[in-house]
Amino acid sequence: MKLQGQTAIVTGAGRNIGEEVAKTFAREGASVAVVDLDRERAERVAAEINAAGGKAKAFVCDVAKESDIDATVTAVTAAFGGLDILVNNVAISDNKHMLDITTEEWNRTIAITLTAPFLFAKHAAKAMIAAGARGKIVNVSSTSGYYGRDRAIAYTAAKGGVANMTRSMAIQLAPHNIRVNSVVPNKIGSPVGKEHFDPTRPVKNLRDRPGVPEDLAKAILFLVSDDSDFIAGTDLFVDGGCSALMPGNE
Numbered sequence: 147m148k149l150q151g152q153t154a155i156v157t158g159a160g161r162n163i164g165e166e167v168a169k170t171f172a173r174e175g176a177s178v179a180v181v182d183l184d185r186e187r188a189e190r191v192a193a194e195i196n197a198a199g200g201k202a203k204a205f206v207c208d209v210a211k212e213s214d215i216d217a218t219v220t221a222v223t224a225a226f227g228g229l230d231i232l233v234n235n236v237a238i239s240d241n242k243h244m245l246d247i248t249t250e251e252w253n254r255t256i257a258i259t260l261t262a263p264f265l266f267a268k269h270a271a272k273a274m275i276a277a278g279a280r281g282k283i284v285n286v287s288s289t290s291g292y293y294g295r296d297r298a299i300a301y302t303a304a305k306g307g308v309a310n311m312t313r314s315m316a317i318q319l320a321p322h323n324i325r326v327n328s329v330v331p332n333k334i335g336s337p338v339g340k341e342h343f344d345p346t347r348p349v350k351n352l353r354d355r356p357g358v359p360e361d362l363a364k365a366i367l368f369l370v371s372d373d374s375d376f377i378a379g380t381d382l383f384v385d386g387g388c389s390a391l392m393p394g395n396e
């Protein structure tokens with residue numbers, strides 16, 4: 147098992163990608179903090195992990211509030227006796243044109259998709275340093291942080307910020323023996339903010355299928371395991387190769 151004896155926080159672990167990451171980590175021996183705003187979702191995932199013989203606990207946290215983040219990191223550390231891994235997975239999308247988005251919608255999207263991963267990493271890194279851990283942080287980014295979109299503006303700005311913030315975090319936390327990387331998904335499972343997966347979801351990539359949460363969970367497992375010990379400050383694209391395509395020149 148690749149994560150035996152380690153403690154991991156996975157934010158937004160109540161469904162879809164975060165749920166699969168939490169379950170994958172638990173199968174690899176980690177104690178997993180299933181963090182979500184939605185208590186029912188977090189408790190269901192934690193219960194399923196425990197029923198399958200893993201170790202998990204649900205933590206209700208609104209990542210838009212620094213006080214919640216601080217309290218969650220403290221509670222997880224107390225419950226599991228340390229902290230080794232953080233996966234910053236929560237995001238929301240505005241799905242708006244720039245001429246229509248309100249300032250309130252812009253601020254909320256930036257708060258949850260960009261500021262929250264920063265604050266979670268800050269509080270988690272302090273706990274990792276205090277515990278003397280060889281920490282690992284993975285920020286879940288998006289191809290929307292690398293390319294413009296017609297129906298999202300705050301989300302694309304926030305994910306672009308996540309990309310470069312990951313590099314600065316990697317540099318600033320390297321002296322503390324904490325490795326920081328990002329994964330860059332495109333069309334994995336259901337769209338952000340949606341519950342149900344449509345396997346016929348139209349995609350244009352080199353694999354001719356939409357991604358499934360397992361595709362991303364395996365990549366994140368790699369980035370938090372010792373298999374990636376020499377990898378820091380990088381963005382791992384898990385997008386079926388769609389970023390390799392140049393529109394109009396396929």
Ligand SMILES: NC(=O)c1ccc[n+]([C@@H]2O[C@H](COP(=O)([O-])OP(=O)(O)OC[C@H]3O[C@@H](n4cnc5c(N)ncnc54)[C@H](O)[C@@H]3O)[C@@H](O)[C@H]2O)c1
Binds near residue numbers: 157
């Ligand atoms: N699904 C995709 O196709 C896709 C593509 C590119 C990038 N991503 C990225 O992958 C990550 C996960 O996406 P997903 O589709 O699984 O998301 P999702 O919307 O299905 O799940 C997000 C989870 O986060 C929780 N959450 C929402 N707001 C919260 C808050 N304020 N505090 C705590 N928890 C909160 C929700 O309750 C939910 O359980 C996101 O960072 C997203 O940007 C997803």
